[in-house]
Structures are given as structure tokens and as C-alpha cells.
Amino acid sequence: MDKTVTDPAAAVAGIADGMVVMIGGFGGSGAPIELIHALIDRFIATGHPKGLTVINNNAGNGHVGLAALIEVGMVAKLICSFPRSADPVVFTEAYLAGKIELELVPQGTLAERIRAGGAGIPAFYTPTSFGTDLARGKPVEVFEGRSYVQERWLKADYALVKAHLGDRLGNLTYRMAARNFNPLMCMAAAVTVAQVSRIVAPGEIDPEAVITPGIFVQGVVQIANPAQEETLNRAGARYPEVAK
Amino acid sequence: MRLTPTQMAWRAAQDITDGAYVNLGIGLPEMVAKFQPPGRKAIFHTENGILGFGEAPEAGLEDWDLINAGKKAVTIKPGTAFFHHADSFAMVRGGHLDVAILGAYEVAETGDLANWSTGPKGVPAVGGAMDLVHGAKRVAVITDHVTKDGQPKLLRRCTLPLTGVGCVTRVYSSLAVIDIEGGQFVLREKLPGLSLDALQAVTGAALHVQGAVADLIVPEL
Numbered sequence: 001m002d003k004t005v006t007d008p009a010a011a012v013a014g015i016a017d018g019m020v021v022m023i024g025g026f027g028g029s030g031a032p033i034e035l036i037h038a039l040i041d042r043f044i045a046t047g048h049p050k051g052l053t054v055i056n057n058n059a060g061n062g063h064v065g066l067a068a069l070i071e072v073g074m075v076a077k078l079i080c081s082f083p084r085s086a087d088p089v090v091f092t093e094a095y096l097a098g099k100i101e102l103e104l105v106p107q108g109t110l111a112e113r114i115r116a117g118g119a120g121i122p123a124f125y126t127p128t129s130f131g132t133d134l135a136r137g138k139p140v141e142v143f144e145g146r147s148y149v150q151e152r153w154l155k156a157d158y159a160l161v162k163a164h165l166g167d168r169l170g171n172l173t174y175r176m177a178a179r180n181f182n183p184l185m186c187m188a189a190a191v192t193v194a195q196v197s198r199i200v201a202p203g204e205i206d207p208e209a210v211i212t213p214g215i216f217v218q219g220v221v222q223i224a225n226p227a228q229e230e231t232l233n234r235a236g237a238r239y240p241e242v243a244k
Numbered sequence: 245m246r247l248t249p250t251q252m253a254w255r256a257a258q259d260i261t262d263g264a265y266v267n268l269g270i271g272l273p274e275m276v277a278k279f280q281p282p283g284r285k286a287i288f289h290t291e292n293g294i295l296g297f298g299e300a301p302e303a304g305l306e307d308w309d310l311i312n313a314g315k316k317a318v319t320i321k322p323g324t325a326f327f328h329h330a331d332s333f334a335m336v337r338g339g340h341l342d343v344a345i346l347g348a349y350e351v352a353e354t355g356d357l358a359n360w361s362t363g364p365k366g367v368p369a370v371g372g373a374m375d376l377v378h379g380a381k382r383v384a385v386i387t388d389h390v391t392k393d394g395q396p397k398l399l400r401r402c403t404l405p406l407t408g409v410g411c412v413t414r415v416y417s418s419l420a421v422i423d424i425e426g427g428q429f430v431l432r433e434k435l436p437g438l439s440l441d442a443l444q445a446v447t448g449a450a451l452h453v454q455g456a457v458a459d460l461i462v463p464e465l
Contacts, residue, residue: 082371108333108375127378131409178309
């Protein structure tokens with residue numbers, strides 16, 4: 001078995017109009033910038049995919065990565081916890097103009113809904129959001145004298161994640177806090193594609209060090225020196241580049 | 245006379261015990277880490293998946309895979325642990341943190357907290373605020389005692405959208421230290437020059453006194 005994918009374009013070729021796509025990362029850490037940009041390239045060339053529902057903790061920063069995906073008009077709905085950033089202008093303008101739908105989810109609930117989706121648990125109860133506007137319309141139950149809100153799983157057609165090392169079987173490791181939502185999203189999508197800094201042979205990753213077992217991963221693509229959102233934004237980058 | 249934000253952070257830091265697992269909210273609460281008393285070392289948790297992180301790196305040495313919940317660069321030190329987001333919030337909701345310290349727009353005598361939304365305008369954003377108010381053994385708030393317009397922030401009931409119900413256990417304000425017990429504000433400390441009547445006049449719910457009220461004495465910082 002070899003899950004290696006040749007390039008980012010091939011990795012995102014199966015994403016179709018209207019799909020639900022989880023995108024890993026917390027801000028720029030762990031964000032699969034090259035996979036997102038490959039998806040934008042396809043949209044610029046073919047007009048597809050569009051009308052996507054994207055699940056991410058944030059809503060992009062500046063004019064690259066997730067912000068660029070929103071800016072070119074590919075995202076119909078965003079499910080996230082914190083749609084603010086140092087430079088949130090793209091999402092803010094789209095939202096206030098009514099061009100994008102927002103489902104706001106508390107951060108821990110977002111993580112657990114994704115985990116539940118990957119674990120085959122359709123719903124669970126959490127104390128988070130009880131008695132607040134974000135619990136409106138959701139069933140409430142009392143356990144041991146405290147009230148808990150029912151939340152449902154989140155699943156996706158695709159997950160685009162960033163990892164550090166990956167082997168041909170899809171086993172993944174992560175770098176520091178770039179782990180964040182990535183292992184959860186790998187579990188919750190029908191197809192998970194991971195961009196990794198290096199693809200290694202099976203056995204080169206110590207089995208004790210595997211964070212995401214390959215069963216949760218369908219494709220691995222090597223991006224040797226991945227772009228970092230913070231660095232791109234400090235340089236004032238835009239994607240796709242504006243013609244001069 | 246009132247405490248500066250730095251002084252409020254200093255006061256909150258005095259209550260954190262050695263070895264406590266602590267989450268500090270983005271902004272003002274982050275300053276608490278600077279004022280740990282000598283001989284005490286808390287272990288700080290950040291929602292995006294680090295326990296026991298160190299201070300900010302020097303400019304130019306940032307590693308953007310190593311950031312805190314405020315998306316600022318941090319460092320690792322001996323004993324640091326990384327984990328994914330579901331584990332991170334299991335630490336929060338599962339009752340494993342000793343203390344969470346948050347900011348506030350409003351706090352009610354019931355322990356209700358409003359700190360995530362000032363109303364329906366603009367883009368709503370919640371982040372981890374609604375999770376953090378549940379599960380930590382102590383949920384404390386650092387806040388000016390009144391708003392910029394001089395209106396009380398400590399109220400009978402919150403008027404802004406709630407972050408959590410009955411969750412706050414202690415308030416470190418710019419004028420006083422107040423516990424929330426049995427649906428009441430219980431005054432523990434107040435600035436030495438401030439009368440109880442004057443403090444009550446800028447508090448939107450009854451202040452109760454149980455035993456001695458200590459002087460709130462904080463160094464110049």
C-alpha cells in the first residue's frame with residue numbers, strides 16, 4: 001500500500017461543489033496552506049469547487065490560506081469558534097455583506113464534535129454553553145444535578161491537514177502546537193489528505209511516536225518547506241497573486 | 245485611587261499555589277504569569293494544546309508552530325507537553341485545571357459571567373471562553389470595578405449575553421477582592437482608603453460582609 005499523492009493539485013482533485021471540508025490548524029500553526037492554495041488554483045481554472053462548507057477554528061488572517069479561499073468566493077458556510085484575527089477583513093466583509101453563513105461553536109465543543117464524528121458518536125452532552133445564546137434550541141439534560149447541552153457530531157467529505165512526518169501508510173507525526181485540530185479532523189472525514197514536510201518509509205517513524213495512525217489518512221503529499229501564514233502575512237502576501 | 249491592570253494581575257497571582265494547573269485568558273489575565281510569588285511555579289495550560297509552556301521568545305526567534313491561544317509565540321521548557329484540541333478541552337471541562345482566570349464585561353452575584361459578546365452587532369466570536377468557565381476548580385475574574393463610563397460591572401444580573409451560568413467564584417477588581425458564595429457577593433478585601441459605603445455605591449448588587457474585611461494592599465508596579 002502506498003498513499004503517496006504526487007502533488008497538491010492531485011490531492012484536492014476529488015473535492016466537489018457543496019462538499020463539507022475540514023481544514024486543520026489554529027491560526028497559522030498546522031494550517032495546510034499549500035493544499036488550500038491548490039484548491040484555489042482549481043477554482044480559478046475551472047470555477048469548481050464552490051459552495052463549500054468549511055470547518056476550521058478561525059476564519060483566516062490576511063489574504064492567504066483560508067482567508068483567500070473565502071475571498072475568491074468558494075465558501076458558502078463556515079463552522080468555527082473564533083472568526084477574528086489580526087487581519088480578519090476578508091471574512092468580516094463577506095459576513096457583513098451576507099455572502100457567507102456562520103455557525104459559531106465554542107472551541108472545546110467544536111473539537112469534541114469533530115472527535116465524536118470520527119469516533120462514531122452521534123451526540124454527547126457538555127456543560128459548555130448551557131444557559132447562553134449558543135445553546136438555544138438544543139436539548140438539555142440534568143446529570144448529577146448539573147445541566148448539560150446536547151451537541152451533535154461533525155463529519156466531513158474531506159479533511160485537509162498539515163503534519164510533520166508521514167509514511168507511505170499514512171502514519172503521521174506533528175510539530176509542537178501545530179497538532180491542534182489536525183488529528184481530530186483526520187478521524188472525522190471520509191477522505192483525509194495530509195501535507196507533510198517529509199514522506200518517509202514505513203518503520204522510519206517510531207511506532208511509539210505515531211500521533212495519527214494511518215487508518216485515518218487516505219493521502220499523503222510532501223511539501224518540503226511549507227509556507228507559514230504568519231510569515232506570508234508579514235510580507236503582505238496575497239493568494240492568488242494580484243497581477244501587477 | 246484604584247488598582248492598575250498590572251496590580252490586579254499581581255493580586256490574582258498571590259492566590260495561585262505551587263504546582264497549580266492554570267489557564268490564563270487572552271489579554272489582561274495573561275499578565276498574572278509574571279507575578280508568581282518566589283518559590284511557586286504554576287503550570288500554564290493553553291487551549292491550543294500546550295501544558296507547561298515558557299515565556300515569549302526574543303523577536304526574530306519565533307516559531308509559529310509554537311504559539312498560545314492568543315496566537316502569540318511562546319517557548320518550551322523542561323516538562324512541556326503537547327496534545328490535540330480534544331485532550332486540551334478534556335483538561336478544561338473534565339475538572340483537571342485548578343484555576344482559570346478570565347476577563348469580564350459583567351459579573352452577576354449569581355456567578356453568571358458575560359465576557360464574550362457586547363451584543364448583536366458585528367461578527368460574533370466565542371473561542372474557548374464558554375468552555376473555560378466550566379470545569380476549573382476555581383474560576384476567577386480580573387476586571388475594573390466599573391465601566392469606562394463609571395457604571396457598575398458587578399451586578400445583580402448580567403445584561404449582556406452570558407458566557408456561563410453560576411460559574412465565577414472570585415472577582416479581583418480594581419477596588420476589591422470579592423467572593424461569590426450562595427448567590428451573593430462576599431467582600432474579602434478592599435482598598436484601605438475606601439469606605440464600604442463608597443464601594444457599595446459603585447457595585448450593582450449588595451456586598452455582604454462575613455467576618456473581617458482585609459485591606460487590599462498591592463505594591464507599586
